[in-house]
Amino acid sequence: MPNRWKEKVKKIVGKGNFIDEKLELICYSRDMSVHQGIPDALVFCTTTDQISNLLRVANKSKVPVTVRGSGTSVTGAIIPIRGGLVLDLTRMDKIKKVRKEDGYVVVEPGVICQHLNSSLSPTHFFPPDPGSSNVCTIGGMVATNASGTRAVKYGTTHDWVMGLEVVLASGRVIRTGSYTPKTSSGYDLTRLFANSEGTLGIMTEITLKIVPVPEYIAFAKAAFAKLEDAGKTVADLFASSIGLSACEILDIISIKVVNKAMKLGLPDVEGMLFIEVDGREPAVREEMSAIENICKSNNGIDIAWSANPKQRQALWAARGGLVPSLSRFKKGYRLIPIAEDFGVPVSKVPEAIRGAQEISKKYDMLVATFGHAGDGNVHTTFILDVRNKDEWKKAEKMAEELVDLAMSLGGTLTAEHGLGIAKSAFADRELSSSLDVMREIKKGLDPNSILNPGKLSLDKKKVKILDHFAFSHVAGKKLKGFSEELDDEILVCVQCGFCRTGCPTFESTTLESKNARGRILLAQGLLEETIKPSMELADKMYSCSVCAGCTTTCPCSIEAPEIILACRRRLAQAGCMPQSMTTMLESIEKEGNPFGSPRRERTDLFPKKYQKISAKPAEVLLFLGCLPSYVDMEIVPATFKIMQAADVDFTVLGEDEDCCGYVHYLAGSGDFMKRVKSNMKKFKELRPRMIVTPCAGCYRALKTLYPKEFMVFHISEYVKGLLEEGKLKLANLVTKKVVYHDPCDLGRHMNVYDEPREVLRSIPGLVLTEFEKNRSSAVCCGGGGGLMAYDREMSLDISKRRLAEVLEEDMDVVVSACAACKDTLRKGLRAIPKEKRGTLTVADITELIAEAI
Incomplete structure (x- = not known):
């Protein structure tokens, strides 16, 4: 990247908002996926004008720009695989307008989903609820069309987007949509940019629908000895007039994972359903009674429901604790999202889960299958040791067979996470000739292909599922580790970013290198020997207060303080201890x-x-x-x-x-x-x-x-x-x-x-x-x-x-x-x-x- 180009960007955003220090850039090279790409620079913007001017410069110099929120993607959607700029929008976090009487809010893209709902409480809420809602940004949710457990009733994020302010690759600023409940004016450009994963334009303002909080919410759980009975129950529920607000399914592996990690005493069965209904109390009570009867008629056991908020939250704990539990199910193993969120018609969910189980058995690999049965969204999450090269080879083949399974059932590659890098290899399987139309739209709006290049299979380059592999220095390699226990702890980190909410040094700086996630990624570099001890690295490790705040928000309960202290010991051995510490030790x-x-x-x-x-x-x-x-x-x-x-x-x-x-x-x-x-x-x-x-x-x-x-x-x-x-x-x-x-x-x-x-x-x-x-x-x-x-x-x-x-x-x-x-x-x-x-x-x-x- 030419220095002249850098200087222009610095003038636009200010020196403190432009970073090209190598270790900081490494901290922005990952998300929850298995992919990695190191940018040439990191930029924070706080205004639409800054972004417009920045894109004018980037477009002229043909420098890639990849937009990033909180980094919770599981598909590599925010990975800068062509280098260039990472544009972090988390500092654009203002809630600009709240109009409860008109049912909408106007927010900047960096607003955290949970923060938005907290500001609307107790009267209103924004329904989409991804598992990362406590840390993910609204911009990221719109860009990937995120949803969550309530999608069966409330739909996906783009169903709630009324309008956008978007900066195009040329720097031109446009507005789409309206503040009115409906509009029929022209093409629906709002939906075009929503779900485009940052490849067509950069959203700088988002208008969202909001609704009143339901009067009454009840939750039910039911277990089934046979998975088919759980599937039949889902079909019967949909054939009824019951207005489900959530309907989740767990397979036998998922149940075992949750039981081991959370000790909830769930029954040893092939399937479980978690069901939620909201609305007016008399109607919800009546529907819960009907749900109970339908579950019983399909051989359901251990059926229970509650409207008590604490009991409801306790019942949801099993579902909520599942994903992080996957990284603690087997020593040295962790969850791996690859072909992890395909969708099928609702009636095909049991068949999809059975098929995933057969693939898992064929390759003798652990796969936890669960998902939003109410909207046909099936999550197949692999559990493997990232150091085992043979398991990665199996995982690659399994992913291909899971795609075959989804397509054979009339499904979709992704129901809520997006294509990113992870599924780009299979995009033509589903999109076929419409992919050519997508490429033409991309070329028309971004002729130099500077916006998030290499994603969604838009550039015709042949892609493999493990391209830009984040574990190339780990898989099959002999490592100079810290200790077996600490090495496991480092590699268990799934880079979800939940630690952001518990880290005081991140709150003070909003830099990933001053957060547990970034520090653990740097520790992995020491483990792999791709990073050497240095005073620059010491700055990241000794700026940690070792307070363990991150451990309380980490869904995998990773002992980050122990990792930090191990890194400090290695730095000290290499003569890279800060003067502030050596002075105290001398005294x-x-x-x-x-x-x-x-x-x-x-x-x-x-x-x-x-x-x-x-x-x-x-x-x-x-x-x-x-x-x-x-x-x-x-x-x-x-x-x-x-x-x-x-x-x-x-x-x-x-x-x-x-x-x-x-x-x-x-x-x-x-x-x-x-x-x-x-x-x-x-x-x-x-x-x-x-x-x-x-x-x-x-x-x-x-x-x-x-x-x-x-x-x-x-x-x-x-x-x-x-x-x-x-x-x-x-x-x-x-x-x-x-x-x-x-x-x-x-x-x-x-x-x-x-x-x-x-x-x-x-x-x-x-x-x-x-x-x-x-x-x-x-x-x-x-x-x-x-x-x-x-x-x-x-x-x-x-x-x-x-x-x-x-x-x-x-x-x-x-x-x-x-x-x-x-x-x-x-x-x-x-x-x-x-x-x-x-x-x-x-x-x-x-x-x-x-x-x-």
């Missing part, structure tokens, strides 16, 4: 703490009685930690006050206390075990029965990374015990309204959620409230994993975002149970203008306990 080696403070200052905040005395054996060793001892001014005095008030037999190491080594662990330093051995020697000399610490990081390190020779308690756990035993009395009134922030090291990493809350509730006069995102869903403070030291600006941004949740809530104190959280949140609070932060303060739990003594 620990010299002074026993990461802050460069003299060792003698460790006891400055101790009561005089404990400042100079030598440590002696006692029942409890109080391990204060570095941050409470050197940086904070309140935690150490408060902790001593608690221990003394409860008359605890405790001792301290004083100036002999050294860093627990958690910083070494987070940095990837090979000296971590050296620190452990040194500290364990001191602990053994004192022979305590237990170690108590107010530091969440020390607690995690001592409890999980050290030899299990002593009981270890966080101060909140220990105080809870003292209160229950009556050894500590909290008598003073603390009339404060507080909100509790869950520390990542204490909460997600150690599952300590209840103890701090129970202690806070024990304080007289204190009113405890919660952040909207709390417990396992709590947002990181921004200081974890060494992030405050590595990238202070990002750390403060994350901290301010967390505090913004409660600035309007008339709160007195944000309280945590972690010195690092307190320090980071205080810095974030100081960075917020005084008129906005008001009198809000930040405190540690020990301070409030001490105040109540």
